[in-house]
Structures are given as structure tokens and as C-alpha cells.
Amino acid sequence: EYGIVRPKGYTVSFHATPEMERHHFGQTHPMKPWRLTLTKSLVTSYGMPFAMDNYVTREATYEELNSFHSSDYLDYLSTAAPEDQPRDIENPDKEVKFNLGGSDCPLFHGLYNYCSMSAGCSLDAARKICSNQSDIAIAWGGGLHHAKRSEASGFCYINDIVLAILQLLRIHPRVLYIDIDVHHGDGVEEAFFSTDRVMTVSFHKYQPDQFFPGTGGLEDNGPKNEHNPGAHHAINVPLQDGITDEQYEALFQNIIGTINERYRPTAIALQCGADSLAGDRLGRFNLRVQGHGACVRYCKSLGLPMIMFGGGGYTPRNVARAWAYETSIAIGADTRIPETIPEHAPWREHFIHDTLFPTLEQSMNEPRHNRNSEKRLREIVTHVHEQLRFVSH
Ligand code: V1P
Ligand code: CA
Ligand code: ZN
Numbered sequence: 001e002y003g004i005v006r007p008k009g010y011t012v013s014f015h016a017t018p019e020m021e022r023h024h025f026g027q028t029h030p031m032k033p034w035r036l037t038l039t040k041s042l043v044t045s046y047g048m049p050f051a052m053d054n055y056v057t058r059e060a061t062y063e064e065l066n067s068f069h070s071s072d073y074l075d076y077l078s079t080a081a082p083e084d085q086p087r088d089i090e091n092p093d094k095e096v097k098f099n100l101g102g103s104d105c106p107l108f109h110g111l112y113n114y115c116s117m118s119a120g121c122s123l124d125a126a127r128k129i130c131s132n133q134s135d136i137a138i139a140w141g142g143g144l145h146h147a148k149r150s151e152a153s154g155f156c157y158i159n160d161i162v163l164a165i166l167q168l169l170r171i172h173p174r175v176l177y178i179d180i181d182v183h184h185g186d187g188v189e190e191a192f193f194s195t196d197r198v199m200t201v202s203f204h205k206y207q208p209d210q211f212f213p214g215t216g217g218l219e220d221n222g223p224k225n226e227h228n229p230g231a232h233h234a235i236n237v238p239l240q241d242g243i244t245d246e247q248y249e250a251l252f253q254n255i256i257g258t259i260n261e262r263y264r265p266t267a268i269a270l271q272c273g274a275d276s277l278a279g280d281r282l283g284r285f286n287l288r289v290q291g292h293g294a295c296v297r298y299c300k301s302l303g304l305p306m307i308m309f310g311g312g313g314y315t316p317r318n319v320a321r322a323w324a325y326e327t328s329i330a331i332g333a334d335t336r337i338p339e340t341i342p343e344h345a346p347w348r349e350h351f352i353h354d355t356l357f358p359t360l361e362q363s364m365n366e367p368r369h370n371r372n373s374e375k376r377l378r379e380i381v382t383h384v385h386e387q388l389r390f391v392s393h
Contacts, residue, residue: 001046002333002337004331006051006052007332011052011135012052012136012137012138012331013054013125013137016121016141017056019117020141035316036141039140039323039324041320042324043327045346048324048337053133053134059113060116060160062074062078065119065158068163068191069158073150076098077098078112086101115158118141121140122139122163123167125139125164126163126307130170132305136300138308139160139307139310141310142160142309142310142311143160143309144158146185147187148190159187160309162187164307164309165198168267173266174199175198176263177192177269178201178269179271179311180276180292181275181276181311182276182312183273184216185204189216189234192230193228196229196391200233201255202237203248203251204239218379218380235259241371242284242286244370245287249291253298256298256299259388268299268304270299270306270307272323274311274313277289277292279358280313280315280318281315285368286368286370289325289356289357289358292322297334317351337356339355341355
């Protein structure tokens with residue numbers, strides 16, 4: 001269908017499970033695991049599974065989760081029940097342990113199963129890269145970049161990205177982590193603060209006290225204490241509301257291109273959070289599906305083994321569009337798939353507009369004002385280039 005064939009000379013693997021998608025954070029919570037079902041169904045309607053190795057994800061084991069997370073935290077995570085949810089009014093004294101059970105990281109039925117499947121998905125992807133069985137491995141169920149060693153944060157309980165990168169480090173001398181979610185990739189950055197074997201780069205909206213999580217300023221490049229090999233290996237690209245495809249792509253290619261030359265990574269871990277798209281329920285940028293996808297295309301063009309993770313994304317129809325389009329980029333079918341959503345796609349009406357590439361006007365009620373000046377973007381590029389002078393391999 002649509003002339004979608006296996007790419008010549010490289011292998012793409014797709015890691016997912018319908019089990020994960022059955023979980024619910026709660027009626028009013030913005031994170032909707034069902035977006036993964038919508039994504040998979042769009043990928044399938046376009047016939048893309050024919051061009052990939054498709055794997056059903058298993059649950060990660062306790063030992064695997066324990067390679068980053070503390071036992072105390074995992075023990076509580078695996079036993080806490082929705083009844084333990086601290087309730088402000090009924091249970092004023094109930095303490096919040098490990099930041100579990102608030103409004104951002106609620107305790108819901110099947111939580112541990114959901115977390116271990118998300119981690120299993122990313123770990124399977126990492127193993128396929130390490131064994132050279134995949135050149136690009138796709139894990140849309142992963143990308144939960146805020147989770148800390150002993151703390152849940154921002155809808156993230158288990159940091160599947162850290163677990164996957166730890167696997168890559170068994171084989172790969174240098175891993176480049178790139179994060180295009182609208183939020184700062186703080187958990188991944190912090191986990192690798194003291195090593196030069198991982199460079200982390202996050203593009204995000206930055207407005208301390210106004211926008212979650214509030215970290216990731218331009219000058220935050222890793223602790224500069226004595227003999228920290230990880231100094232200068234955290235790159236932050238703080239942006240403001242309304243950034244456009246043109247600005248974002250230019251910035252992305254300049255920064256990632258320069259990092260590739262200086263740092264010479266041997267593998268890429270790319271977090272593709274889709275909340276940086278225009279019209280996202282939580283996001284603030286004006287990116288279109290094409291602009292978001294251009295970042296994936298650029299990373300692919302570097303010719304390195306790569307894992308593509310999911311992440312944020314709170315307008316499910318746009319998440320599905322972006323991740324289906326990015327799957328097509330991975331298999332090299334992006335120029336072949338029609339722009340019109342296939343007639344037989346399930347939930348076709350759910351997309352409202354029948355195109356893969358809605359215009360800004362179709363995505364938002366009113367376009368968001370662009371608060372990123374060219375001058376500020378040039379300052380950002382200059383600062384990043386200065387940091388990279390400290391980096392060479
Ligand atoms: O702003 C906050 C916290 C809650 N206040 C004490 C500060 N939380 C944000 C969390 C955003 C998490 C993003 C995760 C990701 O990067 C990776 C998967 O995309 C938040 C927001 C917001 N607008 O930023 N929580 C909620 N909204 C929320 C809304 C309704 C119900 C539950 C949570
Ligand atoms: Ca980011
Ligand atoms: Zn996000």
C-alpha cells in the first residue's frame with residue numbers, strides 16, 4: 001500500500017504494546033495513553049508496519065528498573081494503591097512519598113504495570129541498537145524525561161530514557177541525547193551530569209515559576225565543580241512562546257550540526273515530545289508537524305544508530321499525526337505517504353481535519369504571538385558554540 005517498502009540497507013524496529021494504552025491517569029489529567037493507540041492505528045493505516053520489524057513490548061524487570069531507580073522508590077511504586085492517594089480534604093495528614101499521588105503523578109490502577117511497559121519498550125529499543133539488529137528503533141511509549149532516581153515528576157514515574165541510554169553506554173562510547181519536548185529534559189540531564197559520555201541537549205519553553213519544570217537556563221551547562229568530566233556536556237536551548245518552524249529548524253540544525261562535529265557521538269537518543277506542536281493543550285510553540293518532523297529527518301541524516309522516544313503530547317490527534325509522520329521519516333517513506341489521512345483509518349473523524357499537516361489556523365483558535373526575537377536566538381547559538389569549545393573528541 002502507498003508503495004511502502006522496507007528501506008534498503010537499514011532496519012527500523014517499532015516497539016509497542018496495546019496493554020500500555022489501556023491505562024488511565026484520570027478524567028481531568030492531560031496525559032492520555034490512548035494517544036499511543038491512535039498513533040499505532042495511523043501508522044498501520046498507512047501500511048508502515050510492512051517496512052519495519054514490529055515487536056510487542058514486555059514489562060521491564062525490577063532489576064532493570066533498579067539500574068537507575070532506588071529500591072526504596074521502586075518498592076513503594078510497586079505496592080502503592082490508588083487508595084494511598086493523598087487527598088487534601090479527607091486526608092490532610094497523609095504524606096506524599098516520592099512525589100507520588102499528587103495531581104501530576106497520581107496513583108492509578110495498574111500504575112506499576114504501565115511504568116514497566118514504558119521502560120520495557122525503551123529497553124527493547126536500546127537492545128536492538130546495541131546488537132546492531134536495528135539502525136533506528138522507535139519507542140513511542142517511552143520518553144518520560146522528568147523522572148528522577150527516587151522521585152516521580154511531571155507525569156513521569158520511571159525514566160525509561162536513562163535506562164535505555166545506560167544500555168547504549170555498554171557498547172557506545174558517546175551518546176547524544178536530544179529532547180524536542182516543549183518541557184526541559186531535567187531528569188535525563190541530571191542523571192548524566194557527571195559524565196562526558198552523554199551529552200544532553202534540550203529545546204524547551206523556559207520561564208521559571210511560570211512554566212514546568214522551571215530549570216534549563218542557557219547558562220546551565222552542568223556542574224562546574226573541580227574535575228567534573230560532565231561540565232559543558234549539558235546544553236539548554238531556552239525558548240519563548242510561539243516559535244515557528246523556520247526559526248526552530250534553523251536553530252536545531254545549527255546546534256545539533258555543531259555538536260555532531262565537536263562531540264562526535266556514536267549513537268543518538270531522540271526524545272520526540274509532541275507537546276511542542278501548535279495547538280497542544282499544555283504547549284506554547286507554533287511548530288507544525290513538518291517542522292517537528294524536520295528535526296527527526298536531520299538526526300537521521302547524521303547516519304548514526306538512533307532511538308526515537310515519545311514523551312509529552314496532549315492533543316492526541318496531533319500526537320498521532322507527528323509520530324506517524326516521524327515513523328514514515330524513519331523508514332524513508334515520508335515523500336511517498338499521502339497527506340490525506342487514509343479513508344479506512346480508525347477514528348478518522350477524530351482528526352477533525354483530514355490532513356496529516358494541519359495549518360496553524362486549523363490547529364489553534366487564534367495564532368500564538370511569537371516572542372522569540374532573532375537577536376535572542378543568535379545569542380543562544382553564540383553561547384552554545386562557546387560551550388562546545390570546551391568539548392572535543
Ligand atoms: O505545573 C505543574 C506543577 C503543578 N504545580 C505544583 C506545578 N505541572 C505541570 C506538569 C507538566 C508535565 C509535562 C510532562 C512532559 O514533559 C513529559 C511527559 O510533557 C502540569 C500542567 C501544566 N500546564 O504545565 N500539570 C498539569 N498541567 C495538570 C493539569 C491537570 C491535571 C493534572 C495535571
Ligand atoms: Ca525539551
Ligand atoms: Zn512535555
